Amino acid sequence: MNYIENTYICLAAPLLLAILCLRADARRSLSFVLAGMTACLLSAYVSAFIADTSGTDLTSASYEIAPVVEEIMKSLPVLFYLLVFEPKKRNAISGTLMTAVGFATFENICFLTSFGTSDLLRLLIRGFGTGAMHVVCGMVVAIGLFFLWDQVWLQAVGGFALLCVVITFHAIFNIFVGQTGVVFWIGSVIPLTIMFLYHAFFRRMIRFD
Amino acid sequence: MIDSIDNSLQIAVLLICVFTAIYRAFRKDGRVWTLLALFSGSWVLGDLYWLFCLVFFDTTPQLSVVCNLSWYACYIFLYMLLRQVAPPETSRERRFLPWLGFVFSLAMAVFYYSFYLDWTVKLGEQYLMWGKALDNLIYGVLMGLLLFSAIRRLMDRRIYPAQRSLCIVVLVFCLLEYGLWTVSCFWWGDTLANPYYWFDFLLTVDFLLFLPAVKKAVAE
Numbered sequence: 001m002n003y004i005e006n007t008y009i010c011l012a013a014p015l016l017l018a019i020l021c022l023r024a025d026a027r028r029s030l031s032f033v034l035a036g037m038t039a040c041l042l043s044a045y046v047s048a049f050i051a052d053t054s055g056t057d058l059t060s061a062s063y064e065i066a067p068v069v070e071e072i073m074k075s076l077p078v079l080f081y082l083l084v085f086e087p088k089k090r091n092a093i094s095g096t097l098m099t100a101v102g103f104a105t106f107e108n109i110c111f112l113t114s115f116g117t118s119d120l121l122r123l124l125i126r127g128f129g130t131g132a133m134h135v136v137c138g139m140v141v142a143i144g145l146f147f148l149w150d151q152v153w154l155q156a157v158g159g160f161a162l163l164c165v166v167i168t169f170h171a172i173f174n175i176f177v178g179q180t181g182v183v184f185w186i187g188s189v190i191p192l193t194i195m196f197l198y199h200a201f202f203r204r205m206i207r208f209d
Numbered sequence: 210m211i212d213s214i215d216n217s218l219q220i221a222v223l224l225i226c227v228f229t230a231i232y233r234a235f236r237k238d239g240r241v242w243t244l245l246a247l248f249s250g251s252w253v254l255g256d257l258y259w260l261f262c263l264v265f266f267d268t269t270p271q272l273s274v275v276c277n278l279s280w281y282a283c284y285i286f287l288y289m290l291l292r293q294v295a296p297p298e299t300s301r302e303r304r305f306l307p308w309l310g311f312v313f314s315l316a317m318a319v320f321y322y323s324f325y326l327d328w329t330v331k332l333g334e335q336y337l338m339w340g341k342a343l344d345n346l347i348y349g350v351l352m353g354l355l356l357f358s359a360i361r362r363l364m365d366r367r368i369y370p371a372q373r374s375l376c377i378v379v380l381v382f383c384l385l386e387y388g389l390w391t392v393s394c395f396w397w398g399d400t401l402a403n404p405y406y407w408f409d410f411l412l413t414v415d416f417l418l419f420l421p422a423v424k425k426a427v428a429e
Contacts, residue, residue: 056271063262064272144247148240149289157285164282165247168254171275175261183265202235 004110008041011109032095035077036102043073044110062178067170071137071163074103093142100138104131122184126177129188133173136191137166139198212399215406216260219413223253226416230423238427241293245423248286249416255279277344284351288358291379294426295362295372304364310356317387318349324394356383371429375422378415385412 015034019027047069051061078096081087087095108127117123144162149155176187230246255276262270270276322345359380362368368376388408396403 054272059266060271064270064275068274068278148243154289158289161247161251161282161285161289164278164285165251165254168251168258168275168279168282172254172258172261175258175265179265 004041004044004113007109007113008037008106011106012037028091029094029098032077032081032098033102033105036074036099036104037106039073039077039099040070040103040106040110043070046073059178063171063174067167067174070103071167071170074099074134074138075141075163089146093146096138096142097135100134101131104134107134125185125188128192129173129177132191132195133170136194137170140166140169210399211401211406215409215413216256219409219416220253220256220260222413222416223249223256226420227253229420233424241290241423241427244286244290244293245419248283248290249419251279251282251286252416255283273344277347281347281351284348284355287379287382288351288354290423291355291358291362291375294375294423295368304361306364307357307361310360311353314353314356314387315349317352317390318345321345321390321394352383352386355379359383369426369429371422371425375419375426378418378422381418382412382415385415 012034015030015037019030019034022030043066047061047066050056050065050069051058054065056065077099078092081095082092107130111126111130112123141159141162145155145159149158173187173191176183176190179187226249227246230242230249234242234246258276258279259269262268322342325341325345359376362376363373363380385408389405389412392404392408396405
């Protein structure tokens with residue numbers, strides 16, 4: 001039996017102490033990483049609860065419930081930051097990405113504790129794939145929110161629509177990585193390819209800073 | 210067989226729309242083409258999700274939340290596209306006909322829900338009812354908004370002809386969607402005799418028509 005809360009406490013404690021000591025940008029970034037990890041832990045509880053009440057099995061829950069819950073939970077820290085602090089565009093975008101990074105990190109730790117650490121190649125692909133997927137989802141929401149719309153109500157409605165899109169992308173990713181063999185590889189490589197394409201062609205056109 | 214051909218054709222056409230829109234978004238009029246890319250992209254993601262569930266698990270999703278969210282997003286992006294291409298400031302005249310779009314879509318939502326209610330009671334799966342009620346309400350509101358906006362702009366005499374053609378494509382899209390949903394209540398079967406496939410093929414053609422319509426509207 002794995003007690004993921006205990007793992008979370010061990011990981012969060014040093015981060016929390018560092019947040020207390022750091023200042024400005026570094027503190028903000030680390031806070032978002034911690035918020036992402038917390039969102040990951042909470043979404044595991046919420047997903048398990050919904051799966052139990054709707055009678056969904058574990059495999060179906062991974063692509064029908066988990067993506068919805070995870071993407072919504074992941075967006076909450078950024079939403080709070082946007083509504084309460086009215087931050088600069090650059091800070092909000094980096095916050096979105098750091099939350100995604102924290103979320104992906106803790107999800108990979110959950111994966112390690114559940115499936116062991118013996119298969120390095122699989123872990124490598126899984127680690128990069130999951131990381132890239134969460135960052136791509138964060139990037140899509142950030143690009144839409146801060147570059148497409150200038151009115152607040154359009155940002156809210158458009159942000160919701162983009163969240164729906166990334167939920168579907170996440171669900172498709174979960175279907176692929178839940179398989180074995182070539183399908184698993186393809187699933188993990190898709191978000192990495194999107195990140196590569198962004199760096200190769202679009203980075204100069206869409207600047208986050 | 211016909212189901213696979215229909216799905217594959219629609220996905221291929223939508224991918225063409227996505228890549229063309231992304232290419233044009235980086236050349237000029239980025240916002241309009243990005244919205245078209247997002248509209249086609251969210252639709253194709255919903256289609257792909259459904260298709261992959263069928264391929265890998267041999268069944269449709271037990272809870273259709275994910276693909277429904279994707280299709281909600283699609284309608285929102287389409288509304289935003291319409292708003293971006295033909296801003297509402299050009300059509301301030303108050304008319305009765307656009308509101309019929311709203312009334313029609315809400316009436317249809319009630320019809321679909323009552324049809325579904327009969328079905329779930331027969332199956333004894335009442336827990337699905339509340340989710341479906343909300344689902345029908347959201348679809349009703351979003352489609353109502355699209356119909357309202359398209360008819361309102363079509364009735365505006367000050368609107369440019371190219372903007373008008375985009376409104377017609379949106380209106381056709383909405384009507385084909387209603388055609389699809391209505392025939393799927395009464396006809397089942399995997400043959401070309403099922404009118405569902407006729408509507409779906411027409412919808413695929415309509416997706417393709419968005420490209421010239423947006424291009425013309427942007428040029429004007």
